[in-house]
Amino acid sequence: MSSAGSNRLYLRCKCSHRFNEADxxxxxxxxxxxxxxxxxxRVLYEVKELSPERAEALGLHIIETPIDLVASGGxxxxxxxxxxxxxxxxxxxxxxxxxxRRACIREGGTVVWGLEMLLILVKAGQxxxxxxxxxxxxxxxxxxxxxxSILDTxxxxxxxx
Numbered sequence: 001m002s003s004a005g006s007n008r009l010y011l012r013c014k015c016s017h018r019f020n021e022a023d024x025x026x027x028x029x030x031x032x033x034x035x036x037x038x039x040x041x042r043v044l045y046e047v048k049e050l051s052p053e054r055a056e057a058l059g060l061h062i063i064e065t066p067i068d069l070v071a072s073g074g075x076x077x078x079x080x081x082x083x084x085x086x087x088x089x090x091x092x093x094x095x096x097x098x099x100x101r102r103a104c105i106r107e108g109g110t111v112v113w114g115l116e117m118l119l120i121l122v123k124a125g126q127x128x129x130x131x132x133x134x135x136x137x138x139x140x141x142x143x144x145x146x147x148x149s150i151l152d153t154x155x156x157x158x159x160x161x
Contacts, residue, residue: 023135024050024058029126030094030117031059038091040065042081074099083107096145114139115146115154122161129158 027050031037042065044055052062065081072080079100086093086109093104096114104111112120118132136154140146 023131023138024054026118026121026127026135027055027060028058029121033121033124033126034092036061038063038085040078040081040085043078046078073103075103079103083109086110096143115150119154119157119161122158129161132158 027037037059038061039055040063044050044052044062055062063085066084075083079097082093082095082100083103085091086104087107090109092110092112093100094112094114094117095101095104101111115136118127118135121127122129122132133155136146136151136158140148140151
Protein backbone atom coordinates (compact mmCIF):
# COMPACT_ATOMS: atom_id res chain seq x y z
CA MET A 1 0.00 0.00 0.00
CA SER A 2 1.26 3.44 -0.80
CA SER A 3 2.07 6.19 1.58
CA ALA A 4 -0.20 8.36 -0.52
CA GLY A 5 -3.24 6.55 0.86
CA SER A 6 -6.44 7.68 -0.75
CA ASN A 7 -4.95 10.72 -2.48
CA ARG A 8 -5.83 11.07 -6.11
CA LEU A 9 -3.37 11.98 -8.78
CA TYR A 10 -4.37 13.69 -11.95
CA LEU A 11 -2.19 13.26 -15.02
CA ARG A 12 -1.65 16.15 -17.32
CA CYS A 13 -1.37 15.34 -21.00
CA LYS A 14 2.32 15.96 -21.62
CA CYS A 15 3.37 14.03 -18.52
CA SER A 16 1.23 11.03 -19.36
CA HIS A 17 2.43 11.20 -22.96
CA ARG A 18 6.13 11.43 -22.05
CA PHE A 19 5.95 8.70 -19.40
CA ASN A 20 4.05 6.50 -21.84
CA GLU A 21 6.74 6.93 -24.49
CA ALA A 22 9.66 6.53 -22.07
CA ASP A 23 8.39 3.59 -20.00
CA UNK A 24 4.69 2.78 -20.23
CA UNK A 25 4.73 0.72 -17.04
CA UNK A 26 5.67 3.81 -15.02
CA UNK A 27 2.03 4.80 -15.44
CA UNK A 28 1.07 1.56 -13.69
CA UNK A 29 3.58 2.27 -10.91
CA UNK A 30 1.84 5.60 -10.36
CA UNK A 31 -1.47 3.80 -9.87
CA UNK A 32 0.11 1.46 -7.33
CA UNK A 33 1.59 4.34 -5.34
CA UNK A 34 -1.33 6.76 -5.51
CA UNK A 35 -4.12 4.14 -5.29
CA UNK A 36 -6.14 5.94 -7.96
CA UNK A 37 -4.81 7.92 -10.88
CA UNK A 38 -7.35 9.72 -13.01
CA UNK A 39 -6.90 10.82 -16.59
CA UNK A 40 -9.70 12.91 -18.10
CA UNK A 41 -10.99 12.08 -21.54
CA ARG A 42 -9.84 15.49 -22.78
CA VAL A 43 -6.27 14.60 -21.79
CA LEU A 44 -6.37 10.97 -22.91
CA TYR A 45 -7.52 11.87 -26.40
CA GLU A 46 -4.34 13.91 -26.88
CA VAL A 47 -2.13 10.92 -26.04
CA LYS A 48 -2.59 9.06 -29.31
CA GLU A 49 -0.20 6.25 -28.30
CA LEU A 50 -2.34 5.36 -25.26
CA SER A 51 -5.71 3.84 -26.05
CA PRO A 52 -8.50 3.95 -23.47
CA GLU A 53 -8.25 0.15 -23.18
CA ARG A 54 -4.51 0.26 -22.52
CA ALA A 55 -4.93 3.14 -20.05
CA GLU A 56 -7.43 1.07 -18.07
CA ALA A 57 -5.17 -2.01 -18.26
CA LEU A 58 -2.39 0.10 -16.70
CA GLY A 59 -4.77 0.99 -13.87
CA LEU A 60 -5.67 4.51 -14.91
CA HIS A 61 -9.21 5.65 -14.21
CA ILE A 62 -10.69 7.52 -17.16
CA ILE A 63 -12.97 10.35 -16.12
CA GLU A 64 -15.29 12.29 -18.39
CA THR A 65 -14.29 15.91 -18.85
CA PRO A 66 -17.17 18.35 -18.38
CA ILE A 67 -18.29 19.47 -21.82
CA ASP A 68 -18.57 23.14 -20.86
CA LEU A 69 -14.87 23.56 -20.06
CA VAL A 70 -13.10 25.84 -22.51
CA ALA A 71 -9.53 27.03 -22.74
CA SER A 72 -8.96 30.24 -20.81
CA GLY A 73 -6.30 32.29 -19.11
CA GLY A 74 -3.61 30.95 -21.44
CA UNK A 75 -4.42 27.34 -20.46
CA UNK A 76 -5.27 24.77 -23.13
CA UNK A 77 -8.49 22.76 -22.97
CA UNK A 78 -6.76 19.77 -21.34
CA UNK A 79 -5.02 22.08 -18.86
CA UNK A 80 -8.38 23.63 -17.95
CA UNK A 81 -9.69 20.10 -17.37
CA UNK A 82 -6.76 19.45 -15.02
CA UNK A 83 -7.38 22.66 -13.13
CA UNK A 84 -11.11 21.88 -12.90
CA UNK A 85 -10.49 18.54 -11.16
CA UNK A 86 -7.76 19.96 -8.90
CA UNK A 87 -10.25 22.58 -7.68
CA UNK A 88 -13.45 20.49 -7.69
CA UNK A 89 -12.01 17.24 -6.29
CA UNK A 90 -8.88 18.38 -4.46
CA UNK A 91 -6.69 16.08 -6.51
CA UNK A 92 -2.95 16.41 -6.99
CA UNK A 93 -1.83 17.31 -10.49
CA UNK A 94 1.35 15.88 -12.00
CA UNK A 95 2.68 18.25 -14.62
CA UNK A 96 5.79 19.96 -15.89
CA UNK A 97 3.73 22.79 -17.40
CA UNK A 98 4.63 26.02 -15.60
CA UNK A 99 1.41 27.87 -16.41
CA UNK A 100 -0.76 24.99 -15.21
CA ARG A 101 1.37 24.60 -12.08
CA ARG A 102 0.93 28.28 -11.23
CA ALA A 103 -2.84 28.11 -11.82
CA CYS A 104 -3.19 25.01 -9.61
CA ILE A 105 -1.12 26.53 -6.81
CA ARG A 106 -2.99 29.84 -7.06
CA GLU A 107 -6.24 27.90 -6.55
CA GLY A 108 -4.81 26.06 -3.53
CA GLY A 109 -4.05 22.82 -5.36
CA THR A 110 -1.14 20.45 -4.94
CA VAL A 111 1.21 19.87 -7.85
CA VAL A 112 4.03 17.37 -8.41
CA TRP A 113 6.72 17.76 -11.09
CA GLY A 114 6.90 14.85 -13.53
CA LEU A 115 10.49 13.96 -12.64
CA GLU A 116 9.72 14.48 -8.95
CA MET A 117 7.22 11.63 -9.24
CA LEU A 118 10.07 9.32 -10.25
CA LEU A 119 11.94 10.27 -7.05
CA ILE A 120 8.82 9.51 -5.03
CA LEU A 121 8.55 6.07 -6.63
CA VAL A 122 12.22 5.36 -5.83
CA LYS A 123 11.74 6.46 -2.20
CA ALA A 124 8.72 4.15 -1.96
CA GLY A 125 10.85 1.24 -3.22
CA GLN A 126 8.68 0.73 -6.30
CA UNK A 127 11.35 1.40 -8.89
CA UNK A 128 15.13 1.35 -8.84
CA UNK A 129 17.35 4.39 -9.14
CA UNK A 130 18.64 3.00 -12.43
CA UNK A 131 15.14 2.73 -13.85
CA UNK A 132 14.22 6.23 -12.66
CA UNK A 133 17.41 7.59 -14.22
CA UNK A 134 16.71 5.82 -17.50
CA UNK A 135 13.14 7.12 -17.66
CA UNK A 136 14.31 10.66 -16.84
CA UNK A 137 16.89 10.47 -19.65
CA UNK A 138 14.24 9.33 -22.15
CA UNK A 139 11.77 11.97 -20.99
CA UNK A 140 14.41 14.68 -21.37
CA UNK A 141 14.98 13.63 -24.98
CA UNK A 142 11.22 13.67 -25.66
CA UNK A 143 10.53 16.93 -23.83
CA UNK A 144 12.72 19.92 -24.70
CA UNK A 145 11.43 21.72 -21.58
CA UNK A 146 13.50 19.29 -19.47
CA UNK A 147 16.80 21.11 -19.79
CA UNK A 148 20.27 19.78 -18.99
CA SER A 149 20.15 21.80 -15.78
CA ILE A 150 16.85 20.21 -14.71
CA LEU A 151 18.18 16.75 -15.58
CA ASP A 152 21.40 17.39 -13.63
CA THR A 153 19.40 18.51 -10.59
CA UNK A 154 17.27 15.36 -10.89
CA UNK A 155 20.39 13.17 -11.04
CA UNK A 156 21.81 14.79 -7.91
CA UNK A 157 18.54 14.28 -6.03
CA UNK A 158 18.40 10.68 -7.25
CA UNK A 159 21.96 9.97 -6.08
CA UNK A 160 21.13 11.45 -2.66
CA UNK A 161 18.34 8.90 -2.07
